[in-house]
Amino acid sequence: xxxxxxxxxxxxxxxxxxxxxxxxxxxxxxxxxxxxxxxxxxxxxxxxxxxxxxxxxxxxxxxxxxxxxxxxxxxxxxxxxxxxxxxxxxxxxxxxxxxxxxxxxxxxxxxxxxxxxxxxxxxxxxxxxxxxxxxxxxxxxxxxxxxxxxxxxxxxxxxxxxxxxxxxxxxxxxxxxxxxxxxxxxxxxxxxxxxxxxxxxxxxxxxxxxxxxxxxxxxxxxxxxxxxxxxxxxxxxxxxxxxxxxxxxxxxxxxxxxxxxxxxxxxxxxxxxxxxxxxxxxxxxxxxxxxxxxxxxxxxxxxxxxxxxxxxxxxxxxxxxxxxxxxxxxxxxxxxxxxxxxxxxxxxxxxxxxxxxxxxxxxxxxxxxxxxxxxxxxxxxxxxxxxxxxxxxxxxxxxxxxxxxxxxxxxxxxxxxxxxxxxxxxxxxxxxxxxxxxxxxxxxxxxxxxxxxxxxxxxxxxxxxxxxxxxxxxxxxxx
Amino acid sequence: xxxxxxxxxxxxxxxxxxxxxxxxxxxxxxxxxxxxxxxxxxxxxxxxxxxxxxxxxxxxxxxxxxxxxxxxxxxxxxxxxxxxxxxxxxxxxxxxxxxxxxxxxxxxxxxxxxxxxxxxxxxxxxxxxxxxxxxxxxxxxxxxxxxxxxxxxxxxxxxxxxxxxxxxxxxxxxxxxxxxxxxxxxxxxxxxxxxxxxxxxxxxxxxxxxxxxxxxxxxxxxxxxxxxxxxxxxxxxxxxxxxxxxxxxxxxxxxxxxxxxxxxxxxxxxxxxxxxxxxx
Numbered sequence: 001x002x003x004x005x006x007x008x009x010x011x012x013x014x015x016x017x018x019x020x021x022x023x024x025x026x027x028x029x030x031x032x033x034x035x036x037x038x039x040x041x042x043x044x045x046x047x048x049x050x051x052x053x054x055x056x057x058x059x060x061x062x063x064x065x066x067x068x069x070x071x072x073x074x075x076x077x078x079x080x081x082x083x084x085x086x087x088x089x090x091x092x093x094x095x096x097x098x099x100x101x102x103x104x105x106x107x108x109x110x111x112x113x114x115x116x117x118x119x120x121x122x123x124x125x126x127x128x129x130x131x132x133x134x135x136x137x138x139x140x141x142x143x144x145x146x147x148x149x150x151x152x153x154x155x156x157x158x159x160x161x162x163x164x165x166x167x168x169x170x171x172x173x174x175x176x177x178x179x180x181x182x183x184x185x186x187x188x189x190x191x192x193x194x195x196x197x198x199x200x201x202x203x204x205x206x207x208x209x210x211x212x213x214x215x216x217x218x219x220x221x222x223x224x225x226x227x228x229x230x231x232x233x234x235x236x237x238x239x240x241x242x243x244x245x246x247x248x249x250x251x252x253x254x255x256x257x258x259x260x261x262x263x264x265x266x267x268x269x270x271x272x273x274x275x276x277x278x279x280x281x282x283x284x285x286x287x288x289x290x291x292x293x294x295x296x297x298x299x300x301x302x303x304x305x306x307x308x309x310x311x312x313x314x315x316x317x318x319x320x321x322x323x324x325x326x327x328x329x330x331x332x333x334x335x336x337x338x339x340x341x342x343x344x345x346x347x348x349x350x351x352x353x354x355x356x357x358x359x360x361x362x363x364x365x366x367x368x369x370x371x372x373x374x375x376x377x378x379x380x381x382x383x384x385x386x387x388x389x390x391x392x393x394x395x396x397x398x399x400x401x402x403x404x405x406x407x408x409x410x411x412x413x414x415x416x417x418x419x420x421x422x423x424x425x426x427x428x429x430x431x432x433x434x435x436x437x438x439x440x441x442x443x444x445x446x447x448x449x450x451x452x453x454x455x456x457x458x459x460x461x462x463x464x465x466x467x468x469x470x471x472x473x474x475x476x477x478x479x
Numbered sequence: 480x481x482x483x484x485x486x487x488x489x490x491x492x493x494x495x496x497x498x499x500x501x502x503x504x505x506x507x508x509x510x511x512x513x514x515x516x517x518x519x520x521x522x523x524x525x526x527x528x529x530x531x532x533x534x535x536x537x538x539x540x541x542x543x544x545x546x547x548x549x550x551x552x553x554x555x556x557x558x559x560x561x562x563x564x565x566x567x568x569x570x571x572x573x574x575x576x577x578x579x580x581x582x583x584x585x586x587x588x589x590x591x592x593x594x595x596x597x598x599x600x601x602x603x604x605x606x607x608x609x610x611x612x613x614x615x616x617x618x619x620x621x622x623x624x625x626x627x628x629x630x631x632x633x634x635x636x637x638x639x640x641x642x643x644x645x646x647x648x649x650x651x652x653x654x655x656x657x658x659x660x661x662x663x664x665x666x667x668x669x670x671x672x673x674x675x676x677x678x679x680x681x682x683x684x685x686x687x688x689x690x691x692x693x694x695x696x697x698x699x700x701x702x703x704x705x706x707x708x709x710x711x712x713x714x715x716x717x718x719x720x721x722x723x724x725x726x727x728x729x730x731x732x733x734x735x736x737x738x739x740x741x742x743x744x745x746x747x748x749x750x751x752x753x754x755x756x757x758x759x
Contacts, residue, residue: 246723447614
């Protein structure tokens with residue numbers, strides 16, 4: 001006997017999407033000049049028209065941020081700054097469902113994830129940093145920590161509101177003002193956040209939001225009126241930013257790509273591990289910089305783990321992101337889908353064995369079935385390059401030492417996972433791995449108190465925790 | 480003067496615990512501040528740098544996994560060995576820079592104290608910059624600083640010994656390994672310091688010393704894909720931008736400092752956060 005799931009769609013009535021949006025500059029919505037469409041990647045429905053900021057709009061936003069910094073925010077005490085952040089946290093909690101629905105419509109991620117992960121974590125980030133605002137002198141970062149000034153913040157499309165929170169909350173807590181640009185395919189929740197700033201009565205110009213594509217991002221990066229650049233996105237763009245700011249005194253933090261190893265030792269609890277592998281690579285369609293995209297199985301248990309992994313993958317529900325039972329939603333854009341398809345084809349041509357469960361993908365929208373490749377070696381492109389999609393490369397190892405060597409054999413160093421029941425060995429592995437975040441017997445866990453960021457080509461600096469404050473304070477960026 | 484003819488020292492490089500000449504066979508003249516010939520120093524090449532990076536990379540795993548207590552003791556041992564040879568360093572500083580004996584002595588003693596200061600940091604930095612993070616879930620979550628790997632340093636021209644020590648001591652305290660390009664005009668104290676290192680129980684390859692020209696070597700350091708970070712405190716500012724652009728290829732962490740500060744340690748550490756599950 002088998003049970004079928006009845007459709008359980010979340011209602012979109014809670015959110016209103018305007019036909020056209022402008023920018024949020026100096027506390028007001030300002031009409032844009034050029035526009036481009038933002039679509040629901042699950043249906044290809046055009047949701048709205050988003051403004052493309054050019055030089056004039058970026059200039060105006062930087063000017064507003066500078067004015068707010070000089071005349072208001074730098075004179076606002078930590079205690080009062082904190083209270084604005086607490087207000088924002090509360091409003092995000094109050095309007096959580098609205099944000100979750102909007103995020104899922106614009107991004108394609110399952111409502112279960114936007115509702116249970118993205119939005120609650122975004123609110124938690126504001127709540128956490130609110131408490132720092134009047135305690136910075138106790139943070140061990142000098143007796144009188146000073147903000148940098150105006151921060152230019154450029155965020156990706158994979159966790160739109162959450163990445164906004166990771167950027168805006170610490171910047172404001174430390175006394176900076178911001179010009180933020182959401183990713184071109186996912187601007188809607190940032191624009192709704194602008195309304196939250198208004199409801200919180202945040203002084204005008206403390207948060208400015210300009211929408212646009214890479215050209216807008218470049219205008220922010222190269223703007224002489226900006227003191228700090230915070231970027232989350234690809235390693236390729238991160239390097240361009242690092243080169244652009246080289247002749248300047250701008251402070252920079254970068255949170256970039258990864259190719260996280262997920263190591264399974266022979267003593268791992270198999271069922272629990274299989275769940276962790278699924279979380280590691282299929283959470284958010286694999287659009288996760290710290291995804292566990294390289295599975296390293298100890299040879300003697302590889303067959304058993306793969307058998308159970310495939311059985312589990314057959315139960316993954318791919319489809320309508322608005323359905324509360326959906327596990328894997330839509331690929332965020334046509335371009336990203338093309339990249340995933342291309343790298344998967346490279347996996348085939350280099351001799352990997354591709355497997356996906358049978359699943360009916362919707363006719364419209366952008367979809368890619370959960371996929372694993374076995375027979376992969378460290379030399380294969382699908383073991384080296386970030387696919388940023390629901391594609392897992394499986395490698396094997398014999399000794400713990402070999403697992404570490406394979407795991408560390410990458411220019412990235414963002415995340416890794418370790419599965420095993422022997423505590424001393426999992427901690428030994430965590431010690432040997434060259435990555436900024438290590439999960440033992442878990443994967444893809446996030447918390448505002450927990451510093452996040454990469455070694456090597458995965459970026460510069462940390463976000464979250466006490467460490468994340470250093471990104472927005474003078475003289476301590478080395479930490 | 481006695482009739483004895485001085486046996487003069489040949490100043491060479493210090494790579495992987497040995498004293499090779501530059502593979503290029505090139506040298507340059509080191510002179511006193513008044514222009515008198517002192518010695519022929521090696522004019523290092525890109526190949527010398529690459530050899531030094533191989534040595535530094537090979538030494539990193541062992542040095543970074545040595546206990547903090549052990550690293551601290553070795554730094555202190557370096558200070559002991561330097562103290563024993565104070566007179567020789569005073570002479571070399573006076574010869575190359577023309578400063579008075581009082582000033583040269585002050586520099587050497589400060590260099591010794593700097594080593595002792597950083598020796599004491601090795602087993603404390605983790606307590607101060609690490610943290611135990613109260614995440615909202617059943618996890619024991621902690622963050623610890625770790626060494627970045629291989630760090631390339633450009634020593635300032637002046638003070639030639641103190642500036643050199645201020646650059647390397649904080650970098651190795653946390654477990655990094657180093658390639659340092661010494662003061663071009665006054666490289667002799669740096670090479671004599673290699674003799675101090677060679678008698679200090681410091682594992683081969685942890686500190687590698689090159690002499691030569693900054694505009695020749697610094698760009699190769701910046702573009703080398705197996706160097707993780709740079710301390711460019713001694714780099715002429717006209718080269719800064721070029722070095723930072725080249726360093727972006729593997730996102731090197733590139734910093735400039737003044738004096739002695741724990742930021743010189745933390746700038747070359749990476750914070751690692753470990754989520755360990757809690758449950759029965």
